Amino acid sequence: MNISWEEIELYLRHTFVTARESKKNVKRVIVKLEDDGFYGLGEAAPSPRYSESVETVKNFLNEFNKLISENMSLYTTLQMLNNLNGNYSAKSAVDIALYDLHTKKLNLPLWQYFGLTSDKIINTSFTIGIDTTENIERKLDEAHEFKVLKIKLGCEDDIKIIQTIRRYTDKPLRIDVNEGWKNLNKAIELIKYLEDNNIELIEQPLPSEMLYENNRLREQTTIPIFADENCKTFEDLILVKDYFDGINIKLSKCGGIFNAYLMIQVARYLNLKIMLGCMIESSIGISAAAQLASMVDYIDLDGNLLINNDPYTGVICKEGELKLINEPGIGVMKIEK
Known part of the structure; x- marks a missing residue:
């Protein structure tokens, strides 16, 4: 080899x-x-x-x-x-x-190797980063085909961003704060505002070291709170199970497909909800993660859709739905120039 x-x-x-x-x-x-x-x-x-x-x-x-x-x-x-x-x-x-x-x-396609299915409808969220009102409106227009949006927060204009989005659409939102809420009282205030805005979940609202405060935040909301930065590898599951409602698994965080597969099974046993997420990646990384999509509750596999020079083709996205390809391996090919 x-x-x-x-x-x-x-x-x-x-x-x-x-x-x-x-x-x-x-x-x-x-x-x-x-x-x-x-x-x-x-x-x-x-x-x-x-x-x-x-x-x-x-x-x-x-x-x-x-x-x-x-x-x-x-x-x-x-x-x-x-x-x-x-x-x-x-x-x-x-x-x-x-x-x-x-x-x-x-x-064999990789999903078939694991005994999984390609028939499950896989709706990925589409991520909109922190931006000006004008640019957010433009991004919302570009994301019209997606049924669920993932919104980055963690700045002084968080409420303004949500207000802008809600003037444009009532689609379900997934909020990703990337540890951006540093103050518990402010976080409680923001999460109370989000309660009535059709929010599916909130990822990593507080810094990873604020686990005790995270539990206090959970007590103030019915919105599920997911660990991202707090849950990197298999070993982190035992720690986060008492502080979060779910986890975001990323191949590049946990070490690949094998570890992600194990994490999904253990997370199920621990009654944690599971999101399969990504970094900014080409179709190689996204297509690899998508092989496990039928095992999880939420999909956020849009990293290849956020770039304009993907060198590869792989999993297909149409109207916000990911469709696995019935090809051997992870189904990617290099785009010939």
Whole structure:
């Protein structure tokens, strides 16, 4: 088995603003595994929030390359991968490429390999970042086909943003604060306002270290509160089960498809609701995550829809619904220029 990788740059359709950062472009690492005339693709979407970067991904891949050999099985390689410390976005890229390669050899779509279905209607939310009233209205017009919207909050204009949206549409909203509400009393005030605005859930309203305050916030609302930054990997589930109503699982946070699959099953046992989310990614990362979509309650897989130079095709989005492709592996192909 041979491994190679390349760095790519993805450009956003709009400047993407959250409570934490503003960005116009992101750098990602595409991993390719080749064996017996087949190849598998994976994508690393490192986040500074988790102390990862393109450089940490490349360093990990260089070390991983020294450990693999030609005759290693999928399970042996996965076991070795997960025994290595940290670097979850890099692990995710290798994990995705391994599963893509393995299921291409078996001539099976990855969802079928896991015994899942492609028939479930999968409505993804579409994300609108923090912005001016004029730009939000423009983004809402662009998002007209989506049945659910994900709204970034965590700034001084949170109420104004919701008022702008509600003048335009009554669609269900999912709120993502990205740890942006630093004060509990202010958070309670904002969440009370949101109660009557058709809100499906709120992601990570408070900083990750404010777990006690998060429970106090939960007592003030009927809106489910989901952990994002507080729930990165499998080990975090036991901690968050007493503080949140649900979790957001992302392949680049948890280390890939294998770990996400396990997290979903344990989260079900713990009675946690589950969202399958993403970073800003190409169709490789989005198509990989979509293979598990039939297992979860909510889908937020729009990262490839927020960019204007996706180098790959994969899972199809039509009228806000994701449709898995009945092709071997994760179903992605590079767009020929």
